[in-house]
Amino acid sequence: MLPAVVAGELLMKILVLADVESKYLWDYFEKEKLEGIDLILSAGDLKPQYLSFLASFTKVPVLYVHGNHDDCYEIQPPDGCINIENKIYVYKGVRIMGLGGSIRYKKGKNQYTQKEMNRRINKMWFSIKKNKGFDILLTHSPAAGIGDGPDEPHKGFEGFNYLLEKYKPKYFIHGHIHKSYQMKFKQEYEYNENTKIINGYERYIFEYPDV
Template sequence: MRILVLADVESKYLWDYFEKEKLDGIDLILSCGDLKPQYLSFLASFSKVPILYVHGNHDDCYEIAPPDGCICIENKIYVYRGVRIMGLGGSIRYNNGKNQYTQAQMKQRVRKMWLSIKRHKGIDILLTHSPAAGVNDGEDHVHKGFDAFVDILDEYQPKYFIHGHVHKSYSNGFKREDKYKNTVVINGYDRYIIDVDI
């Protein structure tokens, strides 16, 4: 399965210089958040595949105008072609934004997912906005990752952990792909294509 991952900035390649053929061969689109709803709606109008998304810390506008033709998987497990995708958006709390959480609040969200994870017999992809704590997260407080995501990786060992929030321009240590134990970690900043064999 070929997955197009999007996060944080609207790709000029896919918006300003869009050609329908650029979506050929894509089986699924995953958004890690902080993207204009108009951008996702635009892609949905040309795509024949599901576009799944979680909220970024700047996506308060989704409450008023969510992206048309897309599927929000916040606090859910969405199964597509047998691939189990769990969504948990938002960032660490740094002001009073709607999509910001303390470490304790995110742990509570994960606890509420336990029964659904058990019912689905695990997950294949963890889709979030923020990274996991200590796994390619930022040095500043705003871009710190969540401890609860490390707990998920340790306990359920999804094949892929896909996140955004840490931009390529933030540091020289930006990693597009990494590994945490048995999980491939992907930073979806801008756009990235992965071929998933699950």
């Protein structure tokens, strides 16, 4: 299947996953369901076996960051998938920056204070400069006050607000906030006329660039 072309640009169809293994893609899987998908992004808290399963049926990259429940990845990382924590991964010209984990609310390897996340972001400055910014910010947690939760475990990171304001990526993709947590749950919405925010809960498909 040839990629679509809009306004002289190639459209990349991207599948986003987070938090809950989709029965549509795992229990009732058919290989045809991945046809036309150009890239898979995992925003965390998914079983490594699930990501490995999907990777075995596609030739496109499966990129992931860690969720706060993904400590098992150290022992059993998802086979055939690419960890982009603290990196900018460039695929077909699209720059994807990965910063996983949640706010620290108890002991856990993939949990960070606001200051700890800020330090991670600061260490990315050279990579951001080298790549002249980034197009997609892939995280597990949301930004502070933007689609995050009222309770401590689901608060967003202030450092992500800084990244959105300064670099204005086309997309900010996160997980961590489940559909049942919000009365008016939205998976995609505009932010500051520059960035589209996507909550990848379970599964979501979008086309990049969306013009």
